[in-house]
Amino acid sequence: MTTVFVIDDEREMVDLIALGLKKRGFTMGTFGSGAEALAAIPARDVDVIVTDLNMKGMTGLEVCQKVVADRPDIPVIVLTAFGSFETAVGAIRAGAYDFVTKPVEVEALAIAVRRAAEHRSLRGEVRRLREVVANTRGRGDLIGASPAMQQVYELIDQVSATDATVLLTGESGTGKEAVAREIHNRSRRSAGPFVSVNCAAVPEALLEAELFGQAKGAAVAGGANGGAGDGKQGRPGLFQQAAGGTVFLDEIGDMALALQPKLLRALQERKARPVGGDAEVPIDVRLVAATNRDLEEMVEAKLFREDLYYRIHVIHIPLPPVRARGGDVVQLAQHFVKHHAAVFDKKVTGLSAVAAERMMAYDWPGNVRELGNCIERAVALTRFEEIQVDDLPEKIRTSRRPGAMSGPMSGTDITELLTLEEVERRHVVRVLEACDRNRTDAAKMLGLDRKTLYRKLLRWGVTDA
Numbered sequence: 001m002t003t004v005f006v007i008d009d010e011r012e013m014v015d016l017i018a019l020g021l022k023k024r025g026f027t028m029g030t031f032g033s034g035a036e037a038l039a040a041i042p043a044r045d046v047d048v049i050v051t052d053l054n055m056k057g058m059t060g061l062e063v064c065q066k067v068v069a070d071r072p073d074i075p076v077i078v079l080t081a082f083g084s085f086e087t088a089v090g091a092i093r094a095g096a097y098d099f100v101t102k103p104v105e106v107e108a109l110a111i112a113v114r115r116a117a118e119h120r121s122l123r124g125e126v127r128r129l130r131e132v133v134a135n136t137r138g139r140g141d142l143i144g145a146s147p148a149m150q151q152v153y154e155l156i157d158q159v160s161a162t163d164a165t166v167l168l169t170g171e172s173g174t175g176k177e178a179v180a181r182e183i184h185n186r187s188r189r190s191a192g193p194f195v196s197v198n199c200a201a202v203p204e205a206l207l208e209a210e211l212f213g214q215a216k217g218a219a220v221a222g223g224a225n226g227g228a229g230d231g232k233q234g235r236p237g238l239f240q241q242a243a244g245g246t247v248f249l250d251e252i253g254d255m256a257l258a259l260q261p262k263l264l265r266a267l268q269e270r271k272a273r274p275v276g277g278d279a280e281v282p283i284d285v286r287l288v289a290a291t292n293r294d295l296e297e298m299v300e301a302k303l304f305r306e307d308l309y310y311r312i313h314v315i316h317i318p319l320p321p322v323r324a325r326g327g328d329v330v331q332l333a334q335h336f337v338k339h340h341a342a343v344f345d346k347k348v349t350g351l352s353a354v355a356a357e358r359m360m361a362y363d364w365p366g367n368v369r370e371l372g373n374c375i376e377r378a379v380a381l382t383r384f385e386e387i388q389v390d391d392l393p394e395k396i397r398t399s400r401r402p403g404a405m406s407g408p409m410s411g412t413d414i415t416e417l418l419t420l421e422e423v424e425r426r427h428v429v430r431v432l433e434a435c436d437r438n439r440t441d442a443a444k445m446l447g448l449d450r451k452t453l454y455r456k457l458l459r460w461g462v463t464d465a
């Protein structure tokens, strides 16, 4: 149902138009002035506004300008005196969608209104589709729209607005660092630095100075050099360098027990003492920590301090492994194809259906990182615009994860020379599965009668499908 507002300070005009449009199925709102109509817009779902140009008080042009400024989604049609082409052009310039000349022929006006309403709904549709596309791409730099990733995005949204400490867990390559960056980018600290430290990569003796700095003249335990400097100058730690921003502590499970109380103190009291110094320095960072170890188990085994564990466990975002992300595999692959095709300056645009199917069936122990590497290699190798099964590593080519999608195109793999009957069998089973194993529906979809389908299934020994 299309709702139309008509504005004219001549009562008879308004009534005439309203009557004519009502007869043609429109829902009408009638107004004697622009101000009244504008006031009524928020309360009603207006699709199109029809306004006279010359009115006492607010002119039709002003109505146009107001609507364009406040509600650009509502098209305005202006009524202009016959022959006053200049005025009509002026109205269009002011943002009117269309004009109709007076004396008004209701049929012509109805056509213009219908067209305007259609334009409006198309614009709404385009906007909606854009939103859908934006949502399926993922969040920020993160790719993936699976339910498992939607949960991650929700948590990212929730924590981004706060300064709370976040713990990211997940298998290697699931995107812990990528998520940490996304949290930073979405937070009010985004203009500040993002500093990343891998606790497992910095020698134990140096980590304290690395994190909290080193006072002038202090020597770092273990004869520090390189990483922490010689101590003569004194230098700020990463927590200080990241002031106003975010510190990402990767592999926090590898932090020495002896250093853990100091980190706890830095988080709780927001200050820390540089190595060899007396004065404390203030700390203004958000901490995002990550690990692929089981911290709870480590706490039980007294390998990780319980108090620190609770402190960093305030908000926990578990990252799902790629094998739990369904169709994200294909989205991620497409994303990496685009990236590496640009890097190699090669015209590769996607994956063949069979290649995509094999990737879905593989279980990706190295997760997103492994997937990225696999695509990089495939883009480098392939001689086609679409990556083929042969461009994939052996273990993916031959993957047949039980329970994984059997693949819509599994009967058409050019590398598999199947008999027609085998292609038929696979296709029938697939359709059956798509129909929740309802044989009547499947038969209908396959264009077979039920008896024929039964006979085929019997021959193939597909009895429980």
Ligand SMILES: Nc1ncnc2c1ncn2[C@@H]1O[C@H](COP(=O)(O)OP(=O)(O)OP(=O)(O)O)[C@@H](O)[C@H]1O
Pocket (backbone or CB within 6 Å): 141, 142, 143, 144, 170, 171, 172, 173, 174, 175, 176, 177, 178, 179, 292, 368, 369, 372
């Ligand atoms: N959802 C995603 N969308 C796009 N790229 C991603 C996504 N997740 C991870 N990546 C990319 O995959 C690679 C590995 O991710 P990252 O280094 O964040 O994983 P990690 O969990 O920190 O791994 P590790 O445990 O080995 O340190 C990076 O290049 C990252 O940019």
Ligand SMILES: [Mg+2]
Pocket (backbone or CB within 6 Å): 176, 177, 250
């Ligand atoms: Mg990492």
